[in-house]
Structure formats: C-alpha cells, structure tokens
Amino acid sequence: MQIIILSFAGIFLLRLFYLQVIDTKYDVLAKNNAIKELDIYPTRGLVYDRKGELIVYNESIYDLMVVPRQAKKVDTVKLCELLSITKEEFLKKSADMKKQRGYSSYKPNAFIKQLSLKDYSRLQEFMHLFPGFYGQVRSVRKYPQRVAATILGDIGEVSERQIDSSYGYYKPGDYVGKSGIEKVYEKELGGKRGKKLVFVDVHNKEVGSFSNGEYDTVAVAGDNVIATLDIALQNYGEQLMQNKKGSVVAIEPSTGEIIAMVSSPGYDPNLLTGAVRGKNFNALLKDSLLPLYVRPTLATYPPGSAFKPLVALIALQEGVQTTNYFVNCGGGYTVGGVTVRCSHHHPSAGNIQYALAQSCNPYFCQTYRNILEDRKFTKTSESFANWKNHCNSFGLGVKTGIDMPSEASGNIPSVKYFNKIYGENRWKFATVISLSIGQGEVLTTPLQLANLFACIANKGYWITPHVVRKITDPVTGKDVTHPYERHQTFIDIKHFDPVIEGLHQVLEAGTARGSRVEGISICGKTGTAQNPHGDNHSMFAAFAPKENPKIAIAVIVENGGYGGAFAAPIATLMIEKYLNDTIQSSRVALETKMKEANLLNKYGISVNRSAQLQMEDE
Amino acid sequence: MARQDSITGKIDWLTVILYTLLVMIGWLVIYSASSGGDDKSIFDTSINSGKQFQWMVASALIAFIILIVEARFYVTLSYVFYVLLLLFVLSVLVIGVKVKGQQNWIRFGSFQMQPSELAKFGAALAISKYLAGLNVDIRKWHYKWRAFAIIGLPMVIIAVQGDAGSAIVFAAFSLVLFRDGLESYYLIIGASAVVLALMSLIIYKYYIIVGLAVIILLIIYFSWRNKKLVLLSVGVFILASVYVLGVDFAFSKLKPHQQDRINVLLGKKVSEKAEWNMKQSVIAIGSGGILGKGYLNGTQTKLKFVPEQSTDFIFSSIGEEFGFVGSLFIISVFLALLFRVLYLAERQRSKFSRIYGYCVASILFFHFLVNIGMAIGVAPVIGIPLPFISYGGSSLLAFTLLLFVFIRLDTQRYETMR
Known part of the structure; x- marks a missing residue:
C-alpha cells in the first residue's frame, strides 16, 4: 500500500512540476498578475422619427476604472493634474468609491465617470504612469433636435432595486432607460452586454485575449426604434407652446400613431445626459413649472365643451332625440334651482349641428337630460351606467394603453360614486347637470381628448395610441412590429355624420371661426375648462381633413382663457403645418x-x- | 486503572501535530479563497473562514471527547454506530434539504450536515469489527459477500441519493480487503474492468468488441488443442462484450453533469462548464510557478475564475499562492500522515485496530488521490473534499472522528480487542 501511495504521489509531483515549473504558458499569468474581465457594452439602439430622421444617437465617453490591488506606485500628482482635481478631491473620490455597492479591491471600480473624449485622450497619453487604471468606453445619448424630452426619455444609472431583480445582469453603474421611450423599450434598445477576458501586462496594457477568446461573449447591439413622431412638427409645436403651460397631442387616427406630443414647458433633452445629468435633474425637479411632468399623459382637466360631441353621439345612438331636436336657448338652462348659463348670445338651435357650432350649453343640458331620463331604463342609475359605458368605450376614464411609462386614466364618475355622496336613488339629472358640458367630475388627459377626436374621425373606433412604430435589428435589418389593439365603440357609423358636420361648422361659422384655415376642412371643438385657481384653461380638439382625416389633435393652454384664444389657433397651425x-x-x-x-x-x-441649467461645453 | 492516568503519554503526538498542521493550513487557505479582497477578519462568520473556525473548535472538542472515552467502547458498539449512521444517511430522503441539486443535507437550525460524510466512519468500524472476528477468512465466499455487503450498503444508498462522488469513496475499502488477503485476481479483474470501461467510452464500442475478437481468435488459433483455454477465452470474450455494451448503456443513464465530467477527462469535449472548472484550476495552479504568488495574492482564485475554490478546488488556491514548493509541502505532510497511520496500524496487536487503521489510511488516501488529481487535471471532476483542508463542517468533523478514534485505539495497542 505504501508503494501505491508513493507512486501516485510521484505522479502528482511530476504533473505539478510540469505545470508550475516547466510549462511557461501559465507563467505569463504569474508574472503579469492578471486576467482582466472587461465588460463589452453594446451600442444602444438609435431612435428615428416617422420620416427617418435620426433623433437620438450615441456619443462615446469614458469611465476611468481602477483595480485597487493593481494600483501600486501611481503618480497621483500627475493624475490629479490631468484630471484637474485637487488632492483632497482625489482622496474623497477614492473614499466614495470604496463605499460603492459591490466594491472589491480585485475588481474594476469606476473612479471617475463620464470623462469626455477630450479629457480622456489627454489622460491616455500618460496611462502607463497609473498602473491599475484604464478607461472603459461608455456612451451617452445625444438629441440633435433638442425637443421631445419627456417622450424620448433619458438614461441614468440603474437603481439598486433593478440590480436586485435583474438576476445578476445589471451591475452598479450600468445605464438604463429612466423615462419615456428609453424606459419602455429598454429591453430592445439596451442590447446584450458581452464579456471579454484579456491578459494585461505590467503596464496594464492589453496583450491579448485569454484562451483565444474561448470564454468571451460578444455584445449584441441594441435594436433601433422607429418612433411615430414627426420631429419637425414636434419642434414646431414646442415653439408654439413656449412660455405657456400645457400640452399638444397629435394622433394619426387611422393608425393610432402619435405624430407629436408636446409637454410644455419642456427642456432640452441634452441637459439630462453625461456628467451634468444629476445637477440638471435636480434643477428641473425644483422648477415650479414642473418641466419633468409629462402633461400629455398625466395631467387631467375637465374637457369642457370639447365633451359635447360625445354627449350628442350618445343621445343619437340611444335614440332619445333626433338630429333636428330643438332646444330654446334663453341664455340659460334651469332645473331644480340650478342654472347653467350659455357663454354667449346666439339664436336657439334647431339641430345638433348648430348647437355644436355655437357650443350651446342649454342644448346639451337638455340632451344629457334626455340620455339620463331615457324611458328604456327604469332608474337614473341604469341610464347613467350606460352613459359611462359609452364614455369608457371612447377611452375616457380608462387608460388608453399608450407605450409610455405612466399614464393617468382620467375620470368618468361612477354610479357608486354618486350613491356614496347622495345615497342610492337620491340623485338625478339635476344633481349631475355639470357633466352635460364636460365640467364637474369628468376629467381627461390631453391624450384622451386627442384620442376622442381620432375616434370621431374614424367614425367609431380607435387604435391604441403609441409612440413607437417598429423595432429594427441593426444587423439583420429585420423589423419587428406588433399590431396595436383596435377598440370599437357602441355608436353606429351613421350618427357620426351630423356630429362631424357640426364640428366642421365650429370653424366655418362657430366659436372657432377665427382659426379657420383656407383650403383645409377642419372639424373641431373649442373648450374652456373651468379652473378654480385662476384663469380658465384654453382647450381645442380637432381633426382634419373632414374627409379622410390625417390628424387628430388636442391642445390645452393652461390659464389661456377661451378655447378660441390660444388652443384653437395653435391646433390649426399644427394641422396646417x-x-x-x-x-x-x-x-x-x-x-x-x-x-x-x-x-x-x-x-x-x-x-x-433656464439660467440655472448648465450645458456641457461643446 | 493505572493505564488511564498516563493516556497523554500514549497518544501518538506526531499524528496529532500533522492533523493540526493540515487543519491550520486549510483554514488559512480558506480565508484567502473566500475573503475576495474585502478587509474582513479571518474570524468573520460572514465568510467561510469564520464558519470553518467554528467547526474547528467543534472538532477539537469532539477529538478531546473521543480521547477520554475507553477504546473498547468503539469496538463493542461498532455495529451500533454502523446502523445508526446508515439510518442517519437514509433520513435525508425524508428530512433532507437540497443543496446544489443533491438531496443529501440535513439542517439543524443554521447548521447543515452531510450524513454521507459520517457514513464512512460507520463503515470503517463495521468492516473492521467483521474482519477481526475469529475464523473470518476473506478468501472464503461465505465471508467475502458479507464483507462486500457491509461496504456496499451505504455506497448504494448514497449513490441513489445522487452523490456519486461520496459513493465512489467507498471503493477505498477494497484496499483494506486486499491487505487482509483478498485474492489478487479481483484486482486484475477490477483493473481490466476499469480499463475496458474507459476504452468503451473513448472508442466506438463495436471496434473494441472486434478488437477483442481478434485477440481471442489469435489465442484460439495458437492453442486450439488446449480445450480448457479455448473455452475460457470464449467465455471471457462473451463476458467482456456484454460488459462493454453494458458500460455504454450505463453511461447513457448517468446524469448529464456526470457524463460531462467523465467526457472532459477523457478528452471528449462536451460541457463548457465542466471543462472550464478543471481548466481554470489547472491555470491557477500552473500560474503559481515555483514559489507561488504569495499568501492572499492569488488572482485566479480571487477573481473567482476557479469555482468552488474553498471546497473541492481548494488545492488550486494552494498551488497558485504557494507554488510548487507549497504544493510539495502539502503533499509531503499528507504522505507523512498516511505513512504514520499505516505504521501505527501495523504495530497494533489487535486485529480490529490494525484493520481500522488501514480503513483510515485508505479513505484519506482515496480523497487525497481524487481531489488533488482533479485539481491538477488528471482525475475526473468528482466533488469530494480534500481531508482536513477543504471548507466544510461535515467533512472536517467526519475526518476528525475517523482519525481520533484510531489515535485512541492506538493508545491501547497492546490490548486485544474485538
């Protein structure tokens, strides 16, 4: 047995002698002291607009990385000089780095993030003086058009929660989409990170790949995104909306594609890229005008008179009145001690078209009364539920399902809600009369309003609104599109014609005739959302052309007064453009x-x- | 008894010193392999070295208890230990927890135990007790199959539980049986079975059968007059062919990771992962050079290139950080311990103690052989620990138990025990 043991031990020692002493293949490692694992970051996908114009691209920057165990005899004086920082700042950065999550002195850690190409190339010349340090290429996003910040979104460092739920994919310091398209399409845009094992020499220079790259994985570039935006129109919209709070949402009715979506005040998306992101983000966050607030999808307003076409459609569908229904407008409508005034003097309307053109309040109070007091239903609560159902089918009071990170659902009040306030069967039309003219509990987002008009333009259906048309693989050139859902309302197609005609009359001879555009038949509706905190909000929603509509639009200018004052001119200028x-x-x-x-x-x-915001020097 | 008073004088302190040396080295290497560059203390229980320290204290306590108990206690209760430990191993089927896909762990509060590690101790006691019995002659079939059964039972149970590595260790007991007189043709048959099995996995199975047929036909051609030899040859041929086909079939029934490990060793590249483990271990050891990179300076193991670098692949940390000289030292310490145990075994008056000593030496040797063999790329990747050095409470406790019972037996080496 001793002989067996000795002979095996002999074999082991010979093998070890061969591995450790004779074969110098492994010795390379021993002397140079490292295989380095480099992350290969994929290029993030580009974003194009609907006409193929590049609207988001990448620019290289560098993170200065350090492997602390290898950082010996570093010329710190020179390093500080090149980075133009003081010794104290240098020491503080080292201390901060050690506090980072996942810090290890054996692994690369980010020492200074996001050096510009200029700064990095100055440093690169002297890199041999700083063993253990190296530059890791990263990219920042650039937005040549400087618009559509809240829709395109931005990228920032991955949060700890995302790291935890990514099953080891994300590492501290990785960049991911934080808002807008960047966030929603993170998976497609982000690509897949690769890994490369390399030998480095004593000067920390790469001297070759490890094991012929056998264990390397390639980075898969992110897919390109073709957005539905028309960036020129978006730019025009942002110009029209400058120095005003509000939103513009333009939809192509036949496809549900968002052509433009302005959230005002906006900001230059380039402010939230690179090293200045943090500082600028805080400044924008503190701005009392809330530029980071995505108004088109999150802000809700009473739709005001822009709600009337829907009231008309429901009345026609339920058969509670005909197109030629007459309501006397004596300047107001009184029921149960409540009087709703008409906004201006006009002859009484003998049909729906004229009532829409003049935005007659009494007419629609009576129309809504007809809907709620419909004999088909035994109780107001039943006819009310039916009305709510109609509203929901137009995408009001529910989320539209747009591909943005967040969206408000607005509000269409429920039977339950009024039962809770007034008690069951203890409320009736007079109680909820303000809903007739889009005031009170009804709330819509600008997106929902534009979508309502897209649905009217389509005569009864709408496609889930979206900001991305297709995803393109940059290597194979293959496109991925997924169909968006078509939502059908309960209104028969024949009821749309009189309503559309009425909306056309709004611009021809009604409340928005000042915004009429020669040669384009626009159908629209002004609205004035009551604002208890100040001047009313100016609203206008429209679509055009009347035959074969190409664009549906909603404009809201906060504190802009009457719909015809700001919203209608801006909307019609957008349509014309x-x-x-x-x-x-x-x-x-x-x-x-x-x-x-x-x-x-x-x-x-x-x-x-904007004076407090800083741009990177260019 | 007067003898009891001077037990410290009878303890073989050389064995105890070698044991302590290996455990201490293991602890230091575990610290190096698990600290990963964080400035944590070796006693920090959030890393492996801290936990190992707790197990070391527990092992020292157990060693002390073993030494103060009368040696006859272990001899008398051999079978009881054996049965209890078998039940313990079986219990994992009911109350076991899965770790890395193998249901062979038992959890007590925050501690986990692998009963299969302890089963070796039970088998060693039982086989020693059985072979030490009066008139027991391993050459007789009547005794032979009982001896095989004692070893085979725990082996089969552990193999069924999916821990092939720990099951294979029981093959070490065959060395004990040879020392006690098992006929050498078992060794020949066993060795040729291993060779044939390996060949049938490397070469296409029908080529082997054709090759065997050619050899057999040649034998028959040259000695056709010798009827007995011809018949024997044909019989061997049929058995060998069936065996080759059987190995091929059995191999296809192995779990994928086990197939991979064997294929990687045989040079048939299959799994990147299995190959990666061994390759990384070899690179780590190879990069150590003559003197190594120095304690706590191993980059390969630090950067986690070597998987399991504080348990099954701990030798790669030693090879990387202490180089050829360090590896030579560890191997020498192991050899010294093995030779010392064998020397002690031979000086026992009691047959039981001698056989038990051989069991201890065989088990330690087998672990040493397979563990270091896989770390340096000459044995398949079988996940068994390096005794006293690898991180792991169950294995440290089990080996301590195994060794110190023998040290205790040795203190009463002039007595006859059975």
Whole structure:
C-alpha cells in the first residue's frame, strides 16, 4: 500500500512540476498578475422619427476604472493634474468609491465617470504612469433636435432595486432607460452586454485575449426604434407652446400613431445626459413649472365643451332625440334651482349641428337630460351606467394603453360614486347637470381628448395610441412590429355624420371661426375648462381633413382663457403645418403672435428660469 | 486503572501535530479563497473562514471527547454506530434539504450536515469489527459477500441519493480487503474492468468488441488443442462484450453533469462548464510557478475564475499562492500522515485496530488521490473534499472522528480487542 501511495504521489509531483515549473504558458499569468474581465457594452439602439430622421444617437465617453490591488506606485500628482482635481478631491473620490455597492479591491471600480473624449485622450497619453487604471468606453445619448424630452426619455444609472431583480445582469453603474421611450423599450434598445477576458501586462496594457477568446461573449447591439413622431412638427409645436403651460397631442387616427406630443414647458433633452445629468435633474425637479411632468399623459382637466360631441353621439345612438331636436336657448338652462348659463348670445338651435357650432350649453343640458331620463331604463342609475359605458368605450376614464411609462386614466364618475355622496336613488339629472358640458367630475388627459377626436374621425373606433412604430435589428435589418389593439365603440357609423358636420361648422361659422384655415376642412371643438385657481384653461380638439382625416389633435393652454384664444389657433397651425408643410401668409401674423405669447406672469414667474441649467461645453 | 492516568503519554503526538498542521493550513487557505479582497477578519462568520473556525473548535472538542472515552467502547458498539449512521444517511430522503441539486443535507437550525460524510466512519468500524472476528477468512465466499455487503450498503444508498462522488469513496475499502488477503485476481479483474470501461467510452464500442475478437481468435488459433483455454477465452470474450455494451448503456443513464465530467477527462469535449472548472484550476495552479504568488495574492482564485475554490478546488488556491514548493509541502505532510497511520496500524496487536487503521489510511488516501488529481487535471471532476483542508463542517468533523478514534485505539495497542 505504501508503494501505491508513493507512486501516485510521484505522479502528482511530476504533473505539478510540469505545470508550475516547466510549462511557461501559465507563467505569463504569474508574472503579469492578471486576467482582466472587461465588460463589452453594446451600442444602444438609435431612435428615428416617422420620416427617418435620426433623433437620438450615441456619443462615446469614458469611465476611468481602477483595480485597487493593481494600483501600486501611481503618480497621483500627475493624475490629479490631468484630471484637474485637487488632492483632497482625489482622496474623497477614492473614499466614495470604496463605499460603492459591490466594491472589491480585485475588481474594476469606476473612479471617475463620464470623462469626455477630450479629457480622456489627454489622460491616455500618460496611462502607463497609473498602473491599475484604464478607461472603459461608455456612451451617452445625444438629441440633435433638442425637443421631445419627456417622450424620448433619458438614461441614468440603474437603481439598486433593478440590480436586485435583474438576476445578476445589471451591475452598479450600468445605464438604463429612466423615462419615456428609453424606459419602455429598454429591453430592445439596451442590447446584450458581452464579456471579454484579456491578459494585461505590467503596464496594464492589453496583450491579448485569454484562451483565444474561448470564454468571451460578444455584445449584441441594441435594436433601433422607429418612433411615430414627426420631429419637425414636434419642434414646431414646442415653439408654439413656449412660455405657456400645457400640452399638444397629435394622433394619426387611422393608425393610432402619435405624430407629436408636446409637454410644455419642456427642456432640452441634452441637459439630462453625461456628467451634468444629476445637477440638471435636480434643477428641473425644483422648477415650479414642473418641466419633468409629462402633461400629455398625466395631467387631467375637465374637457369642457370639447365633451359635447360625445354627449350628442350618445343621445343619437340611444335614440332619445333626433338630429333636428330643438332646444330654446334663453341664455340659460334651469332645473331644480340650478342654472347653467350659455357663454354667449346666439339664436336657439334647431339641430345638433348648430348647437355644436355655437357650443350651446342649454342644448346639451337638455340632451344629457334626455340620455339620463331615457324611458328604456327604469332608474337614473341604469341610464347613467350606460352613459359611462359609452364614455369608457371612447377611452375616457380608462387608460388608453399608450407605450409610455405612466399614464393617468382620467375620470368618468361612477354610479357608486354618486350613491356614496347622495345615497342610492337620491340623485338625478339635476344633481349631475355639470357633466352635460364636460365640467364637474369628468376629467381627461390631453391624450384622451386627442384620442376622442381620432375616434370621431374614424367614425367609431380607435387604435391604441403609441409612440413607437417598429423595432429594427441593426444587423439583420429585420423589423419587428406588433399590431396595436383596435377598440370599437357602441355608436353606429351613421350618427357620426351630423356630429362631424357640426364640428366642421365650429370653424366655418362657430366659436372657432377665427382659426379657420383656407383650403383645409377642419372639424373641431373649442373648450374652456373651468379652473378654480385662476384663469380658465384654453382647450381645442380637432381633426382634419373632414374627409379622410390625417390628424387628430388636442391642445390645452393652461390659464389661456377661451378655447378660441390660444388652443384653437395653435391646433390649426399644427394641422396646417402638418398637412401643407407651410403656413399661408394670411396666418403668419397669428403664428408669430402665438409663438411670442407669454403667459408665464400668470404662473407667477418672471425670471429667466433656464439660467440655472448648465450645458456641457461643446 | 493505572493505564488511564498516563493516556497523554500514549497518544501518538506526531499524528496529532500533522492533523493540526493540515487543519491550520486549510483554514488559512480558506480565508484567502473566500475573503475576495474585502478587509474582513479571518474570524468573520460572514465568510467561510469564520464558519470553518467554528467547526474547528467543534472538532477539537469532539477529538478531546473521543480521547477520554475507553477504546473498547468503539469496538463493542461498532455495529451500533454502523446502523445508526446508515439510518442517519437514509433520513435525508425524508428530512433532507437540497443543496446544489443533491438531496443529501440535513439542517439543524443554521447548521447543515452531510450524513454521507459520517457514513464512512460507520463503515470503517463495521468492516473492521467483521474482519477481526475469529475464523473470518476473506478468501472464503461465505465471508467475502458479507464483507462486500457491509461496504456496499451505504455506497448504494448514497449513490441513489445522487452523490456519486461520496459513493465512489467507498471503493477505498477494497484496499483494506486486499491487505487482509483478498485474492489478487479481483484486482486484475477490477483493473481490466476499469480499463475496458474507459476504452468503451473513448472508442466506438463495436471496434473494441472486434478488437477483442481478434485477440481471442489469435489465442484460439495458437492453442486450439488446449480445450480448457479455448473455452475460457470464449467465455471471457462473451463476458467482456456484454460488459462493454453494458458500460455504454450505463453511461447513457448517468446524469448529464456526470457524463460531462467523465467526457472532459477523457478528452471528449462536451460541457463548457465542466471543462472550464478543471481548466481554470489547472491555470491557477500552473500560474503559481515555483514559489507561488504569495499568501492572499492569488488572482485566479480571487477573481473567482476557479469555482468552488474553498471546497473541492481548494488545492488550486494552494498551488497558485504557494507554488510548487507549497504544493510539495502539502503533499509531503499528507504522505507523512498516511505513512504514520499505516505504521501505527501495523504495530497494533489487535486485529480490529490494525484493520481500522488501514480503513483510515485508505479513505484519506482515496480523497487525497481524487481531489488533488482533479485539481491538477488528471482525475475526473468528482466533488469530494480534500481531508482536513477543504471548507466544510461535515467533512472536517467526519475526518476528525475517523482519525481520533484510531489515535485512541492506538493508545491501547497492546490490548486485544474485538
């Protein structure tokens, strides 16, 4: 037995002698002291607009990484000089780095993040003086058009919670989409990280791949995203909305594609990239005008008169009145001691078209009364539930399902809600009369309002609104599109014609005739959302052309007064720009007036609020 | 009794010193392999070295208890230990927990135990007791199959539980049987069975059968007059062919990770993971050079290139950080311990103690052989620990138990025990 033991031990020692002493293949490692595992970051996908214009691309920056165990005899004086930091700052950065999650002196850690190419190339020359340090290429996003910040979104460092739930994929310091398209399409845009094992020499220079790259994995570049935005129209919309709070949402009715979505005040998306992101983000967060707030999908307003076409459609569908129904407008409508006034003097309406054109309040109070007091139903609560059902089918009071990180569902009040306030069967039409004219508990987002008009333009259906048309693999060129859901309302197609005609009359001879555009038949509706905190909000929703609609739009200018004052001009300018690409000379003065209109004093702001934001030097 | 008073004088302190040396080295290497560059203390129980320290204290306590108990106690209760430990191993089927896909752990509060480690101790006691019996002659079939059964029973149970590595260790007992007179043709048959099995996995099975047929036909051609030899040859041929086909079939029934490990060793590349483990271990050891990179300076093991670097692949940490000289030292200490145990075994007056000593030496040797063999790339990746050095409470306790019972027996080496 001793012989067996000795002979095996002999074999082991010979093998060890061969491995450790004779074979120098492994010796390379021993002397140079490291295989380094490099992360290969994939290029993040690009974003194009609907016309193929590049709207988001990448620019290289560098993270200065350090493997502390290898960082010996580093010329710190020179390093500080090149980075233009003081010794104290240097020491503070080292201390901060050690506090980072996942810190290990054997692994690469980010020492300074996001050096520009200029700064890094200055450093690179002297890299041999700093063993243990190396540059890791990363990329930052650039937005050449400087618009659509809240829709495109931004990228930032991955949160701890995301790291924990990623099953080891994300590492501290990785970048992921934080808002907008960047967030929703993170999986597609982000690509897949690769890994490379390399030998490095004593000067920390890569001297070759480990094991011929056998264990390397390639990075898979992110997919490109084709957005539905028309970036030129988006830009125009942001110009029209400057110095005003509010939203513009434009949808292509036949597809549900968002052509433009303005959230005002906006900001230059380039502010939230690179090393200045943190500082600028805090400044934007503190801004009292809430530029980070995505108004088109999150802000809710009473739709006001823009709600009336829906009331008309429901009345026609339920058969409670005909198109030629007459309501006497004596300047007001009184029921149960409540009087709803009409906004202006006009002859009484003998049909729905004229009532819409004049936005007659008494007419729609009576119409809504007819809906709620419909004899088909035994109780108000039943007819009310039916009405709510109709509203929901138009995407009101429910989420539209848009591909944005968050969305408000607005509000269409329920039977339960009124039962709770007044008690069961103890409320009736007179109690909820304000709903007739889109006031009271009804709340819609600008997106829902635009979608309502897209649905009217489609005569009864709407497609889930979306901001991304398709995803393209940059290598194979293959496209991925997924169909968006078609939502059908309960309104028969024949009832749309009189309502659409009425909406057309709004611009031809009604409340928005000042915004009529020669050569384009626009159908729209003004609205004035009551605002208890100040001037009313100016609203306008429309679609055009009347035959074969190409665009549906909703505009809300907070504290802008009557719908015809700001919202209708801005909406029709957007429509004209989109359909004709130019603004006719007779309307240039209006265009200038809208661009120059400044409502900031209404919000109590007079300073140039953007002064505190810093751009990276270029 | 007067003898009891001077027990410290009878203890073989050399064995105890070698044991302590290995455990201490193991502890230091575990610290190096598990600290990962965080400035944690070796006693920090959030890392392996801290936990190992707790097990070391427990082992020392158990060693002390073993030494103060009368040696006859172990001899008399051999079978009781054996049966109890078998039941313990069986219990994992009911109350066991799965760790790394193998249901062979039992949890007591925050501690986990692997009963299969302790089963070796029980088998060693039982086989020693059985073979030490009066008139027991291993050459007789009547005794032979009982001896095989004592070893085979725990082996089968453990194998069924999915821990093939721990089951294979029981093959070490065959060395004990040879020392006690098992005929050498078992060794020949066993060795040729292993060779044939390996060949049938490397070469296409029908080529082997054709090759065997050619050899047999040649034998028959040259000695056709010798009827007995011809018949024997044909019989061997049929058995060998069936065996080759059987191995091939059995191999296809193994679990994928076990197939991979064998295939990697045989040079048939299959699993990247199995290959990676061994390759990384070899690189780590190879990069150690003559003197090694120095304690706590191993990059391969630190960067977690070597998996299981504080348990099954702990030798790669030693090879990397202490180089050839360090590896030589560890192997020498192991050899010294094995030779010392064998020397002690031979000086026992009691047959029981001698056989038990051989069991201890065989088990330690088998672990040493397979563990270091796989770390340096000459044995398949079988997950068994390096005795006294690898991280793991169950194995440290089990080996301590195994060794110190023998040390205790040795203190009463002039007595006859059975």
